[in-house]
Amino acid sequence: MSYLSLTERDRGEMLAAIGVSSVEELFRDIPKAVRFGRELDIGSALSEQELSRHLEELAARNVDTSKELSFLGAGIYDHYVPAVVDTVLQRGELLTAYTPYQPEMSQGVLQAIFEYQTVICELTGMDVSNASGYDGTTVAADACFVAKHATGRTKVVVTEATNPQVRQVVKTYAPGFGLQVVEVPHRGGATDPDELRAAATDAACIIFQQPNFFGVLEPAPDLAAAANDAGAIAVAHVDPISLGVLEAPGAYGCGMAIGEGQSAGNYQSFAGPHYGFLAARQDFIRRMPGRIVGETLDVAGERGYVLTLQTREQHIRREKATSNITTNQTLLALGGLVYLSWLGPQGLREVGETCMSLAEYAKRRLAEAGVESVFPEWPTFKEFAVRAGRSAKDAIRTSRERGVHPGYALGRDYEGLDDALLVAVTERRTPADIDRLVEALAYR
Amino acid sequence: MKLIFEKSQAGRRGGELPKHDLPAAKVPDALRRKTPPRLPELAEPEIVRHFTELSTRNFGIDTGFYPLGSCTMKYNPRVNERLVMLPGFRDLHPYQDEDGSQGALELMWRLQEVLIEVSGLNACSLQPAAGSQGELTGLMLMRAYFADRGEGDTRDTIITADTAHGTNPASVTMAGYKLAKVETDARGNVDVAHLREMVDEHTAGLMLTNPSTLGLFDEHIEEIAEIFHEAGALLYYDGANLNAVCGISRPGDMGFDIVHINLHKTFSQPHGGGGPGGGPIVVRNKLEPFLPVPAVVKDGEHFKLDYNRPKSIGKVRGFTGPFGVFVRSYAYIRSYGPRLREMSEVAVLNANYLLARLKESYDLPYDRLAMHEFVLSARSLKREHGVSALDVAKRLMDYGFHPPTIYFPLVVPEALMIEPTETEAKETLDEFADAMLAIAREAEESPALLHEAPHARPVKRLDEVLAAKRAIVKYGFDDHPDLSAAPQEPRQLEAQKGA
Numbered sequence: 001m002s003y004l005s006l007t008e009r010d011r012g013e014m015l016a017a018i019g020v021s022s023v024e025e026l027f028r029d030i031p032k033a034v035r036f037g038r039e040l041d042i043g044s045a046l047s048e049q050e051l052s053r054h055l056e057e058l059a060a061r062n063v064d065t066s067k068e069l070s071f072l073g074a075g076i077y078d079h080y081v082p083a084v085v086d087t088v089l090q091r092g093e094l095l096t097a098y099t100p101y102q103p104e105m106s107q108g109v110l111q112a113i114f115e116y117q118t119v120i121c122e123l124t125g126m127d128v129s130n131a132s133g134y135d136g137t138t139v140a141a142d143a144c145f146v147a148k149h150a151t152g153r154t155k156v157v158v159t160e161a162t163n164p165q166v167r168q169v170v171k172t173y174a175p176g177f178g179l180q181v182v183e184v185p186h187r188g189g190a191t192d193p194d195e196l197r198a199a200a201t202d203a204a205c206i207i208f209q210q211p212n213f214f215g216v217l218e219p220a221p222d223l224a225a226a227a228n229d230a231g232a233i234a235v236a237h238v239d240p241i242s243l244g245v246l247e248a249p250g251a252y253g254c255g256m257a258i259g260e261g262q263s264a265g266n267y268q269s270f271a272g273p274h275y276g277f278l279a280a281r282q283d284f285i286r287r288m289p290g291r292i293v294g295e296t297l298d299v300a301g302e303r304g305y306v307l308t309l310q311t312r313e314q315h316i317r318r319e320k321a322t323s324n325i326t327t328n329q330t331l332l333a334l335g336g337l338v339y340l341s342w343l344g345p346q347g348l349r350e351v352g353e354t355c356m357s358l359a360e361y362a363k364r365r366l367a368e369a370g371v372e373s374v375f376p377e378w379p380t381f382k383e384f385a386v387r388a389g390r391s392a393k394d395a396i397r398t399s400r401e402r403g404v405h406p407g408y409a410l411g412r413d414y415e416g417l418d419d420a421l422l423v424a425v426t427e428r429r430t431p432a433d434i435d436r437l438v439e440a441l442a443y444r
Numbered sequence: 445m446k447l448i449f450e451k452s453q454a455g456r457r458g459g460e461l462p463k464h465d466l467p468a469a470k471v472p473d474a475l476r477r478k479t480p481p482r483l484p485e486l487a488e489p490e491i492v493r494h495f496t497e498l499s500t501r502n503f504g505i506d507t508g509f510y511p512l513g514s515c516t517m518k519y520n521p522r523v524n525e526r527l528v529m530l531p532g533f534r535d536l537h538p539y540q541d542e543d544g545s546q547g548a549l550e551l552m553w554r555l556q557e558v559l560i561e562v563s564g565l566n567a568c569s570l571q572p573a574a575g576s577q578g579e580l581t582g583l584m585l586m587r588a589y590f591a592d593r594g595e596g597d598t599r600d601t602i603i604t605a606d607t608a609h610g611t612n613p614a615s616v617t618m619a620g621y622k623l624a625k626v627e628t629d630a631r632g633n634v635d636v637a638h639l640r641e642m643v644d645e646h647t648a649g650l651m652l653t654n655p656s657t658l659g660l661f662d663e664h665i666e667e668i669a670e671i672f673h674e675a676g677a678l679l680y681y682d683g684a685n686l687n688a689v690c691g692i693s694r695p696g697d698m699g700f701d702i703v704h705i706n707l708h709k710t711f712s713q714p715h716g717g718g719g720p721g722g723g724p725i726v727v728r729n730k731l732e733p734f735l736p737v738p739a740v741v742k743d744g745e746h747f748k749l750d751y752n753r754p755k756s757i758g759k760v761r762g763f764t765g766p767f768g769v770f771v772r773s774y775a776y777i778r779s780y781g782p783r784l785r786e787m788s789e790v791a792v793l794n795a796n797y798l799l800a801r802l803k804e805s806y807d808l809p810y811d812r813l814a815m816h817e818f819v820l821s822a823r824s825l826k827r828e829h830g831v832s833a834l835d836v837a838k839r840l841m842d843y844g845f846h847p848p849t850i851y852f853p854l855v856v857p858e859a860l861m862i863e864p865t866e867t868e869a870k871e872t873l874d875e876f877a878d879a880m881l882a883i884a885r886e887a888e889e890s891p892a893l894l895h896e897a898p899h900a901r902p903v904k905r906l907d908e909v910l911a912a913k914r915a916i917v918k919y920g921f922d923d924h925p926d927l928s929a930a931p932q933e934p935r936q937l938e939a940q941k942g943a
Contacts, residue, residue, distance in 0.1 A: 001779040003519050004790050005869035014797040014870065018813075023789045026796055026813055027692060029661045034698045040691045042558045045781030048523050055775060058551050059532025063544030072537040075762065082459050084491055089716075090525065091499035092506030098515050099718040102837065102847050104901040108502030109717035112495070115448050115484075118918040122481035128917050131718060134573035137762040145618070165762045172736075172758030176584065176620040217475050247477050260762075269528075270548045271538035272573070272766030273720030285915060291718060296911035299896075301928050304903040308911040314576070314614035315852070319623045324614035327574035327708065327723075331716025341448055341491050342458035345480040350461050356469035379472055396541065408539050427461055 001047050065268070068400065069433055073383050073424020074213070074408040075136065075163050076271055077263045079241060079351070080428050085265055085338045089331060099291070099326065103306045110305035113293040113330060116337040123243040123340075124236075124257035125250020126279035131291035132333040133276035133325065136260025137169035140207055140237060142278055142289045142323060143256050144170060145177055147205035147233045149287055149322075154179055155203045159196070159223075161186040161212035162237060164413040170207070179204070189214050189375025189385070193222035200230035205256070209237040210246065214410075214422065215359075215383030216375055221252035228253050240264040240277070240336070242381050244348030245356065256280045265339030266332050275329035275336060286312060289323030351427050355382035359425040362434045366423075369442040374410075374420050383424040385410055385417070388441065392421045395441060404440040445501070445902075448484045448494050449919045456485040482921060501902045502717070503846055509872050511798075513817045513849035513861025514609065514657055516687045516709035521779065524712070524772040533771055538763040542748050548767060549747035552740045555774045559726050562686075562784070563703045564696025567732035569739065570724045570765040575684055576611040577760060578704025578723030579651070581736065582680050583619035584757045585702060585727065586648050588734040589678070592755060599648035599677070605634055607657045607853040609684060621648060628855055632660040632810035636667055643671050649678040654698065655688050655815035657853040657861070659795065669699025678702065678731075686710045687865065688792055688816035691785030701728045711773035722769035736760050790866035791816040794873060798864055801877035805884040809856050817863035819856050826858050831887040831894050833858040838905065839886065841898035843879035 006014075011023070020026060027035070046054060065078050072078070089095060093108060100106030100113075113131045120129035133139040144156045156174070158167050160183050167183065174181050184191060184199045184206075191208060200206050206227040210220045220236060227234035235256045236249035241263040249257040262274035280288060286309065294308030314321040343351065359382050363373055366386055374385035388395035392409035399406040411418035421441075425434065471477075486494070504510070510517035528534065536548055556568035572578040583602065590599045602621045604612045607628055616623045624642055629635040634652070650672050655661045662668065672679050681700035687710045695703045707713045707722030715721065727735065737756045738749035749764070780787055792815055799818045803811075807821040822833040837847030837860070849861040864873060886893050898904065916925060 002783050002786065003521060003779070003867045004786065005867065006790055006793070010870040011793065014793055018793075018796045018800045020796075020813075023793055026789075026792050027661075029663055029813060029815075030689075030693050031663065031666055033666060034693050036564070036692055036694050036697065039782045040561055040784055041782075042561055042784070043778060043781055045783050046778050048779075051775055051778055052523065052527065054778065055527045055551075055771070056530060058547035059527075059530040061547030061550070062532040062536045063540060064531050064533075064535035065537065066531045066535055068544070070537060070540075072539050074539055076538055078535070078537070084458070084488055086529075087492065088495040088499075091496065093499040093502040093504045094495075094717055095525075095714045096504035096506045096517075096520050097502055097717040098510065098512055098517055098715045101512070101849075102841070103906050104838065104841055104898050104903055105503040105846055106717070107902050108498035108500070111445070111447065111501070112498055112717070114918070118447075118449065119481075119483060121918045122483060134577065135762045137759070138573065138577070165759060168759040169761065172584065172760055173618075175587065176580075176618050178620060217472065219474075221474060243477065243481060245471050245477055247475055248479075248481070251478065267534045267768075268537050269534055270536045270540075270545065270767035271763035272761075273722075273768050274766075285917070292917055294911040294914070295916040295927065296907045296914075297927050298904040298906050300904050302903055303927070304906045306906050306908050306911045308908065308917070309915060311912070314610035316610070317614075318610045319613035319617045321610070321614040321617070324576040324580060324611045324618055325574070326576050326611055327715070327721035328719040329573075329716075330718030331714075331720060334717070338491065338495060341484040341486060341494075342488065343483065344457045344485045345483045346457055346485075347459055347461065348483060349477075349480065353468060354461055354464070356471070357466040358464065360469045361466050379470075379475075400541070400544075405537075405540070405544075430462070431464055431466065 001045060068403055068405050069436055070405045071407045071423045071437055072405055074422050075165060075260060076268050077424055077426055078268060078428050079263050079426050081265060081267055082342050084342055085335050088338045089335055100307060103304060107304060110293050112334050112337060114305050116333050117293060119337055119340050120277050120279050123240055124279045125248030126257050127282040128285045128288060129277060129279040130288050131293060132329040133278050133290060134329060135274050135276045137166045139258040139276035139278040140166045140170050141173035143235045143258050144179055144205060146284055146287045148177060148179060150284055151204045153202055153204035155182060157182045157184060157199045157203045157206040159184050159191045159208040161191055161214060162207060162209040163213045166237060189216045189378050190218050191223055193219060193226045196223055197226035197229055200227050200232045203230060203232040205233040205235050207235045207237060211239065211242060211381040214375060214385045215380040216378040217381060224253040242352055245352035261336045265335040273329055273332055275332040287322055290325045290328055354427040355425060358429055359384060361431060362425050365434060365438045369438050371441050382426060383422060385420050385422050388419050388421050391418055395421060398443060399440040402440040404437055406437060406441050445497060447919055451486060451490060451494060452484045454485060456487055458486060458488045458491055508844055509868060509876055510846040511848050511862045511864050512846060513863040514684055516863060516865055518712055518865040519867035520712050520714040524775045527775055528768045528771045546747055549740055551774055552764065552770055553742050553747050555770050556740060558777050559705055559724055562690055563726040564694030565703060565726040566729045567735060568724055568726045569735040570770060571736045571761050572723035572725060573761045573766055574721040575704055575706040575723045576615060578725045579611055579615040580618055581725050581760050582702040582704060583615055583621060585731050585734045586678050587619065588757050589731055590648060598645055601646045602649055602651060603642055603647060604651045606855055609657060609682060612651045612682060632658045633662045633664055634668060636664050639671060643675045647675055647677045649680055651680040651682060653682040653685050655685050658810055658819050659814045659817040660810060660812055661815055665698045684709060685816060688788055690788040692788050702731060707769050707773040712776040713769045713772050720766055720769055722766050738764060740764060787866050794864040794866060794868055798862060798873050798877060802880055805881050817861060820860045821856050822858040822860060825887045829887045829891050831891050833860050835894040836860060836883055839883050839894045839897040840879060842900045845876055845879060
């Protein structure tokens with residue numbers, strides 16, 4: 001199957017207009033030695049029906065959350081995505097547009113991005129948001145780049161209780177940026193502000209996660225203060241779904257707020273595509289990476305939207321740009337905007353409260369069954385760590401035999417936690433689902 | 445039209461949640477939100493209407509012809525959208541155990557194999573989220589490779605062409621390399637003599653797009669590769685223009701060591717108004733140990749994630765990359781099979797046909813056969829009638845076409861960079877050519893018509909200088925500034941884009 005329109009007659013007329021006798025001749029500038037002399041070995045062409053069957057067979061070999069009760073989280077969450085998100089994202093005019101370089105052709109996407117930027121600023125308490133980053137990991141690297149140039153310092157501090165994938169990406173980017181990365185260990189599931197303050201000396205920024213990777217509510221205002229005391233920029237990595245109940249980073253002294261947007265409006269989709277968000281205080285507006293949309297007027301004095309502050313960007317500044325990013329995650333960010341508009345402020349608070357009360361119920365029921373929390377002294381949001389009483393891997397295996405995936409094995413990333421599971425409870429789970437989890441985990 | 449916030453009414457709401465009879469959980473006072481975020485408050489029907497109205501103010505490939513050079517705006521098949529929504533793909537958690545994600549891992553492995561075959565190299569990582577991230581990853585691989593060989597301190601420079609996408613030099617900086625620029629010769633190829641002078645023991649590599657952003661295949665590509673390989677340096681292929689050469693010429697056979705492939709260009713991932721994309725990288729054997737982790741590998745009949753890569757650069761994105769993009773691109777590739785060659789042939793045929801129809805009326809800086817795109821110049825229109833490439837672009841909107849890329853590549857003044865892609869019918873190409881010819885006549889007869897274009901879009905030309913000066917980048921609610929209080933003559937000083 002192909003998506004080509006040209007008939008034989010078309011081809012003949014076109015070749016004649018060009019003044020060549022064959023399609024082959026169009027490629028005469030390619031030296032003979034670098035021409036490919038055989039057919040591509042990539043499987044035969046499939047009709048739409050055959051293609052569908054092939055991919056349906058592959059999809060059927062995955063165990064998704066419709067087949068197995070899942071308490072997996074650890075950065076990607078099974079929150080409900082309303083039908084209205086799918087509907088908007090399938091509008092061809094939005095789905096099949098490129099980056100809005102020509103504003104008169106792109107007012108729909110531009111206004112949507114402006115609205116998205118507003119929503120992100122409202123959630124985080126920041127002054128400026130970009131049009132999105134790749135995901136919740138790369139925005140952390142972006143934040144380090146901003147902080148380096150804003151402070152002239154070359155050290156960044158990341159708490160160990162920050163998502164391990166975020167830390168890994170920061171470490172991968174750091175050598176190119178000329179940055180050293182220092183990690184501050186967690187103390188019993190949370191970060192010690194004094195320890196962070198000591199580490200923040202001469203740091204460009206400190207990155208912490210709220211709620212942290214263990215689901216624990218960090219003493220975030222104290223962590224931000226520790227950074228600010230040292231003249232480092234406090235960067236909070238936050239879960240947008242939590243920001244109806246948890247304080248906005250801008251309200252407790254953070255200079256930047258970043259995060260993974262997936263929980264708000266995107267499917268799990270085996271980790272992508274999703275959107276990362278990056279928002280900052282006004283001070284950093286001209287150092288922001290990526291696209292930013294601004295309001296303006298047209299010749300007739302009508303309001304309109306354009307890509308703005310483009311002198312930061314690679315297509316103008318080239319090697320002096322604030323980032324190399326061009327493609328971002330606009331469509332997924334639009335999904336976030338639609339979702340958050342659907343929820344509204346009350347709905348967002350209710351999602352947070354529902355997740356929390358279900359998670360508390362799960363914690364209590366598990367404890368009653370002898371499955372204790374790893375960090376019982378700290379409050380948590382929708383996710384928490386428990387001791388499985390055996391290796392977490394074994395617990396996952398036996399639990400999955402009962403149709404329940406109980407969570408993420410924390411021993412993959414943290415020493416001494418081989419028996420710990422990170423359990424995520426979203427509003428899609430019910431008390432009855434949680435009872436099944438308890439039963440599956442309690443079973444030996 | 446109104447912003448969604450301007451339609452909001454306190455107390456209105458869209459979705460509701462299931463209710464459970466459970467005690468409320470307490471958030472400690474110090475951490476609890478004090479002021480609710482001012483999210484829009486609308487009922488669902490108004491939400492649907494709002495976004496539908498936004499969509500009517502936007503132009504996609506579904507709306508019409510979109511010859512945006514270097515962006516490969518081809519048709520996005522609808523079956524791919526259906527397939528990506530299969531629950532087995534859509535609702536799959538990335539930490540699902542390997543035995544519960546065999547279908548996803550197999551799809552990624554198969555896509556890797558295809559990209560390896562198309563690029564003529566040996567190993568692939570799907571992890572990078574976009575072309576520019578693929579570039580950065582490629583440069584990180586170079587760093588790791590040379591550090592491993594003990595040459596990390598000496599090789600500190602990357603050479604790019606003066607026709608390169610802006611992402612190339614920006615990626616060079618982000619990877620911590622120095623940048624050197626090679627010039628373009630009179631035929632639009634890399635100036636080989638200049639290149640020879642530049643390459644030495646400090647050179648880590650070359651980043652090159654081939655065909656170039658001028659839409660021209662570099663006739664000296666073998667010689668260029670030899671210069672770098674003799675100097676012990678590496679060659680990086682910017683795959684933005686791969687749509688010209690699938691099944692016709694492979695980057696690996698041209699001598700490139702690292703390639704990134706834009707899945708949202710050549711392999712039809714819809715670009716969604718700016719993203720998502722995908723920027724897998726494919727490399728020669730010697731670079732494989734440095735690829736990001738985890739690698740997707742086949743072990744007998746089983747597919748798995750391999751984290752045991754001690755020389756790996758690490759991770760450039762979460763998990764294994766934007767999976768939904770892989771589903772769509774894999775589906776696109778399997779539709780064509782070996783006919784990918786025909787896909788590229790028709791892309792090149794369409795481009796050359798348009799070029800043939802337009803070259804008498806616009807300046808052609810390099811008079812050669814084009815590959816999948818070509819660059820014209822409005823220099824004569826500008827000199828003779830005061831009509832710029834921007835004016836031509838804006839006037840094309842009135843004819844119902846998305847404009848081409850303008851003012852890029854930078855080496856061509858008043859550039860119009862046109863890429864029709866293979867999925868357009870001849871009639872569409874003819875209508876576009878007719879419009880371009882009509883505009884060239886209008887430039888002579890009634891230039892004001894062009895200066896004031898577009899006339900038939902939801903907005904007229906927008907003041908980009910005002911936007912940058914005032915930097916209103918979010919809605920201000922009750923304090924939202926009223927720009928119209930201070931009307932000015934709109935100006936567009938910010939450069940237009942390069943892809």
